[in-house]
Every structure is written in structure tokens, then in C-alpha cells.
Amino acid sequence: MKSFCRVCSNPSGDPIFSAYLLEQPVSYYECNTCGYVQTEEPTWLDRAYQTAINNCDTGIMSRNQLNVGMVLATLASIGKRNGCVVDCAGGYGILVRLLRDRGIDALWSDHYCQNLLAVGFEHGHEEADLVTAFEVFEHFVDPVGEMKKLLSIGPNLLISTQLILLPPPRPDQWWYYGLDHGQHIGFFRVKTLEFLASKFGKYLITDGHSYHLFTEDPISAIRWRVHTLLARRLPSLFTRGLQSKIWSDFEKMSGKK
Numbered sequence: 726m727k728s729f730c731r732v733c734s735n736p737s738g739d740p741i742f743s744a745y746l747l748e749q750p751v752s753y754y755e756c757n758t759c760g761y762v763q764t765e766e767p768t769w770l771d772r773a774y775q776t777a778i779n780n781c782d783t784g785i786m787s788r789n790q791l792n793v794g795m796v797l798a799t800l801a802s803i804g805k806r807n808g809c810v811v812d813c814a815g816g817y818g819i820l821v822r823l824l825r826d827r828g829i830d831a832l833w834s835d836h837y838c839q840n841l842l843a844v845g846f847e848h849g850h851e852e853a854d855l856v857t858a859f860e861v862f863e864h865f866v867d868p869v870g871e872m873k874k875l876l877s878i879g880p881n882l883l884i885s886t887q888l889i890l891l892p893p894p895r896p897d898q899w900w901y902y903g904l905d906h907g908q909h910i911g912f913f914r915v916k917t918l919e920f921l922a923s924k925f926g927k928y929l930i931t932d933g934h935s936y937h938l939f940t941e942d943p944i945s946a947i948r949w950r951v952h953t954l955l956a957r958r959l960p961s962l963f964t965r966g967l968q969s970k971i972w973s974d975f976e977k978m979s980g981k982k
Contacts (some may be wrong), residue, residue: 728740728752728754728763728765730754730756730758730759730761730763731761731763731865731866731867731868731869731911732756732759732761732868732869732911732917732920732921733756733758733759733761733920735756735757735758735759737754737755737756737757737763738754738755738757739754740752740753740754740765741753741754741755741762741893742893742895742896744896744902744904745904746764746769746902746903746904746907747769747772747773747904747905747906747907749769751764751765751769752764752765753765753893753896755893756917759914759916759917759920760891760913760914760915760916760917761868761911761912761913761914761917762889762893762911762912762914763910763911763912764910764911767866767907767910769907770866770907770908770910772907773906773907773908774837774908777816777835777837777838777839778816778817778838780906781903781905781906785816785819786819788859788860789819789820789823790823791957792820792857792859792885793820793823793824793827793960794953794956794957794960794963795883795885795936795953795956795957796810796820796824796829796831796855796857796883797827797829797956797960797963797964798949798952798953798955798956798963799855799881799883799938799949799952799953800829800854800855800963801952801956801963802938802944802945802948802949802952803854803855803881803940803942803944805854805855805881806963806966806967807830807967808830808853808854808855809830809831809832809851809852809853809854809855809879810824810829810830810831810832810853810854810855810856810857811831811832811833811834811848811851811853811855811856811857811878811879812824812831812832812833812834812857812859813834813835813856813857813858813861813875813878814834814835814837814838814858814859814860814861814864815833815834815835815838815840815843816835816838817838817839817840817841817842818833818840818841818842818843818844818846819842820857820859821833821842821843821846822842822843825843825846825969825970825971825974826969826970826971827960827964827967827969828964828967828968828969828970829964829967829970830970831843831846832846832847832848832851832853833846833847833848834847834848834878844978845974845977845978846974848878852878852879853878853879854879854880854881855879855881855882855883856875856876856878856879856881856882856883857882857883857884858875858882858883858884858885859884859885860885860886861884861886862884862886862911862913863886863887863901863903863908863909863910863911863912863913864908864909864910864911865910865911866910868911868921869921869924872921872925873925876925876927876939880940880941881938881939881940881941882927882938882939883936883937883938883939884936884937884938884939885935885936885937886912886913886935886937887901887912887934887935888912888913888914888915888931888933888934888935889901889912889913889914891914893912915931915933918931918937921939922939925939927939927940927941928940928941928942928943928944930944930946930949930950932950932953936953
């Protein structure tokens with residue numbers, strides 16, 4: 726059965742390998758046009774998403790702490806330090822709460838997970854200056870359609886997903902395939918991200934590994950990379966003049982404001 730790339734729609738050719746995913750054999754395909762590597766049609770997702778966040782995600786807290794710095798650095802790089810951020814696929818609301826604690830107007834959005842830590846700060850119809858989607862693109866059945874939805878919220882998009890090597894590693898050589906939980910069904914290369922940027926008329930900056938920024942206007946890649954390095958070590962440099970929302974959020978949620 727012929728497979729077509731879920732990113733660029735070109736034929737993907739023969740399977741490059743198969744692996745047991747949730748104890749069932751699954752074929753993987755590599756697109757010769759945009760470099761995207763994908764599973765066969767994912768018929769197992771209902772089983773994979775019995776819980777929205779899988780039990781193997783032991784890095785969820787440290788990753789969110791790292792993402793705070795990435796968001797602060799990106800806002801500074803696009804000249805929107807006081808801008809609105811919408812965190813899509815926001816999970817339990819960890820990142821939104823951390824950002825609001827530092828003075829960022831961050832809002833939560835997630836169709837599949839319960840908001841536990843950012844209740845009252847859900848995204849409605851507000852336009853964002855920056856949209857974030859961390860560790861979610863590898864989950865998308867329709868990456869192009871999902872990216873279109875994200876960009877309808879705001880013109881700049883910061884994502885994280887680990888890029889797959891060329892040639893692709895064997896199933897037992899890369900943990901990111903997620904064979905134990907079955908939620909990762911597509912893997913990107915810089916070439917794939919460039920295709921998406923071109924399709925949506927965006928500029929792309931990537932760290933070449935896991936963080937990738939699509940912007941409405943061109944910005945300095947060197948500036949963004951320097952900002953991200955600084956923000957990881959000294960995030961307070963990027964929050965000067967901003968007032969934490971801990972107290973104002975408390976007043977809102979307690980009905981005192």
C-alpha cells in the first residue's frame with residue numbers, strides 16, 4: 726500500500742524499517758522530498774492516549790523550567806517582552822503558571838488535558854504575540870493542518886521537537902520514537918521545517934536540535950541564539966521591569982479584584 730507524506734503529500738516510497746509499537750508491528754516511512762519520517766496510518770492512538778501525558782515523561786518539570794527561558798528569550802528577540810503568549814498543548818498548565826509568576830501574560834490551551842495549575846487563565850479569542858507548542862509536533866497526524874490552527878492564534882510560533890538524524894536511527898537506537906507509549910508518529914528535519922516555513926510564509930530559525938522558531942518578520946538568528954543561552958542561565962535578565970502576576974492572579978481568582 727502506497728504511503729504519502731503527511732507534511733508535503735508526496736509519495737514516501739517503501740518502508741525504511743518496522744518496529745513494535747505498543748506491542749504491534751508498525752512500518753516507518755521516509756519522505757524523499759521534505760525529509761519527514763512517519764509511521765504508517767496510526768490506528769492505535771486511542772490506546773496510546775488513555776492518559777494525555779504518558780507515564781514515561783519524567784522530564785516534564787525540568788523541561789518546563791527550560792522552556793521558561795526559551796519563551797523569555799524569544800519574546801525579547803521579536804521585540805515583544807510585554808506580549809501575550811498562548812501555550813498550546815499546555816498540559817497541566819505548568820509553563821503558563823511559571824511564566825505568569827515572572828510577569829508574562831501567558832494563557833493556556835489544550836484540547837486533551839486537564840488544566841490543573843493555570844485555571845482561570847485559559848485562552849479564549851485573544852490574539853497572541855507568540856504561540857508555543859512544546860513537544861507536540863511529533864504527535865500530530867496532520868502537521869500542516871495543526872500548524873495552520875496555531876498560526877491563526879498569533880503570527881510567531883515557537884515549538885520544540887527533536888530532529889531526526891540522517892540516515893534515521895534504527896528503532897532500538899533512538900528513545901524519541903516512543904515505542905513504549907505510541908504517541909510519537911512523525912519526526913522532522915530542518916528540511917521539513919523549511920518546507921513548513923515556506924508554506925506559511927514564515928521565517929525559520931532553529932537550534933538544529935530541538936527548538937525551532939517561525940516568525941512573521943525576519944530577526945537575527947545570532948541574537949535569538951545568544952538570548953536563549955543567556956535566558957537559560959540568567960532568566961531574570963529578561964524580566965526586568967515586569968511585575969509578577971502571582972498576587973494579581975490571586976486577587977482575580979479569590980474574587981478580590
